Amino acid sequence: xxxxxxxxxxxxxxxxxxxxxxxxxxxxxxxxxxxxxxxxxxxxxxxxxxxxxxxxxxxxxxxxxxxxxxxxxxxxxxxxxxxxxxxxxxxxxxxxxxxxxxxxxxxxxxxxxxxxxxxxxxxxxxxxxxxxxxxxxxxxxxxxxxxxxxxxxxxxxxxxxxxxxxxxxxxxxxxxxxxxxxxxxxxxxxxxxxxxxxxxxxxxxxxxxxxxxxxxxxxxxxxxxxxxxxxxxxxxxxxxxxxxxxxxxxxxxxxxxxxxxxxxxxxxxxxxxxxxxxxxxxxxxxxxxxxxxxxxxxxxxxxxxxxxxxxxxxxxxxxxxxxxxxxxxxxxxxxxxxxxxxxxxxxxxxxxxxxxxxxxxxxxxxxxxxxxxxxxxxxxxxxxxxxxxxxxxxxxxxxxxxxxxxxxxxxxxxxxxxxxxxxxxx
Ligand SMILES: C[S@@+](CC[C@H](N)C(=O)[O-])C[C@H]1O[C@@H](n2cnc3c(N)ncnc32)[C@H](O)[C@@H]1O
Ligand code: SF4
Numbered sequence: 001x002x003x004x005x006x007x008x009x010x011x012x013x014x015x016x017x018x019x020x021x022x023x024x025x026x027x028x029x030x031x032x033x034x035x036x037x038x039x040x041x042x043x044x045x046x047x048x049x050x051x052x053x054x055x056x057x058x059x060x061x062x063x064x065x066x067x068x069x070x071x072x073x074x075x076x077x078x079x080x081x082x083x084x085x086x087x088x089x090x091x092x093x094x095x096x097x098x099x100x101x102x103x104x105x106x107x108x109x110x111x112x113x114x115x116x117x118x119x120x121x122x123x124x125x126x127x128x129x130x131x132x133x134x135x136x137x138x139x140x141x142x143x144x145x146x147x148x149x150x151x152x153x154x155x156x157x158x159x160x161x162x163x164x165x166x167x168x169x170x171x172x173x174x175x176x177x178x179x180x181x182x183x184x185x186x187x188x189x190x191x192x193x194x195x196x197x198x199x200x201x202x203x204x205x206x207x208x209x210x211x212x213x214x215x216x217x218x219x220x221x222x223x224x225x226x227x228x229x230x231x232x233x234x235x236x237x238x239x240x241x242x243x244x245x246x247x248x249x250x251x252x253x254x255x256x257x258x259x260x261x262x263x264x265x266x267x268x269x270x271x272x273x274x275x276x277x278x279x280x281x282x283x284x285x286x287x288x289x290x291x292x293x294x295x296x297x298x299x300x301x302x303x304x305x306x307x308x309x310x311x312x313x314x315x316x317x318x319x320x321x322x323x324x325x326x327x328x329x330x331x332x333x334x335x336x337x338x339x340x341x342x343x344x345x346x347x348x349x350x351x352x353x354x355x356x357x358x359x360x361x362x363x364x365x366x367x368x369x370x371x372x373x374x375x376x377x378x379x380x381x382x383x384x385x386x387x388x389x390x391x392x393x394x395x396x397x398x399x400x401x402x403x404x405x406x407x408x409x410x411x412x413x414x415x416x417x418x419x420x421x422x423x424x425x426x
Pocket of ligand 2 (some may be wrong): 041042043045046050051095097130
């Protein structure tokens with residue numbers, strides 16, 4: 001079976017069938033869609049990151065210009081096959097690092113997207129940023145978009161935690177949040193990771209407090225996922241980096257969640273907290289509900305009514321393909337009913353709780369009938385909670401989501417020491 005990683009590591013196990021139409025574009029006119037635009041450039045590759053990025057000396061002015069040209073061409077080619085101009089309700093510029101673009105390029109890209117798509121009912125624009133790139137000229141460009149949300153990847157303010165994973169923005173992150181929060185940007189969010197090397201419950205709590213004092217209105221608060229093929233994985237394996245154990249991670253999650261709640265941030269998904277409903281990131285919720293979205297740029301994923309498409313992850317071949325008029329997609333397929341059930345089940349687990357009635361109405365089978373045996377095991381381990389109306393990840397479950405996904409996906413059984421490790425936790 002072919003294994004493909006979607007956003008934030010959600011895995012699909014499709015039987016690839018090449019040759020399907022690039023996307024079922026007839027669906028586009030029927031309702032609003034979300035857009036994802038991938039900007040792959042970064043100063044350096046962080047040791048934990050498995051996103052499709054281009055970093056360090058590989059990033060040249062020429063490559064950036066060629067990429068942006070290819071991106072525009074991919075979007076124009078897509079629009080040519082749409083019968084009507086898509087109505088866009090949500091846009092996320094992700095990466096990589098969209099704010100690694102110069103202010104001029106960032107402004108042109110935003111203008112281009114707003115010109116090309118029907119944005120009359122646009123509800124949200126999110127731009128991801130890296131602390132050292134939140135400069136006054138880029139802030140000025142972002143301020144032109146009403147209610148835009150800037151989401152800054154901070155991970156930690158503690159130099160020892162950052163350096164161990166190849167990041168060195170140190171205290172510049174404070175300034176970045178403060179400057180953005182003091183500007184006319186609609187709302188500023190911060191990504192923090194717990195379970196970093198050298199981290200403890202106290203460091204994580206102080207990270208949250210610092211970001212909140214600087215003006216963050218939204219938090220993505222994820223555990224450190226250790227992906228294969230990353231420098232972090234190699235370093236952990238070689239004993240060069242030591243990570244907090246699961247019990248310590250759990251303390252960090254619990255302590256962090258308490259501080260966030262005390263500061264007034266509402267936990268609205270398993271991993272996201274917002275000060276107010278209008279500071280939430282609806283793009284993420286949209287994806288978790290398996291709504292339709294189109295992704296542009298290298299590695300971007302699209303989902304339209306069960307049709308999945310992945311673009312090429314290599315920048316050179318992405319540019320070459322688009323420039324020659326070929327599709328940028330390397331994989332596209334229509335999910336079977338079974339795959340759609342799995343896709344929705346795993347996506348919706350990321351929402352704090354999802355409705356079992358919804359699942360039954362959508363697939364004609366109850367969650368229990370579809371996944372009953374596995375749910376019973378996960379519930380016994382304290383990783384999920386199931387009642388008559390909802391299925392929800394517990395706090396422990398959020399730490400173990402990747403293992404849960406592999407278990408549901410039948411990729412692997414739960415690790416042999418799993419039950420012991422889980423019960424050793426608080
Ligand atoms: C595209 S990056 C955000 C913007 C910018 N590139 C940065 O890192 O500051 C998206 C976010 O994914 C999260 N992320 C990436 N790899 C991760 C991992 N292995 N474990 C947990 N979170 C991860 C980080 O919190 C990061 O801020
Ligand atoms: S975490 Fe962000 S800055 Fe680091 S390599 Fe990944 S996308 Fe780039």
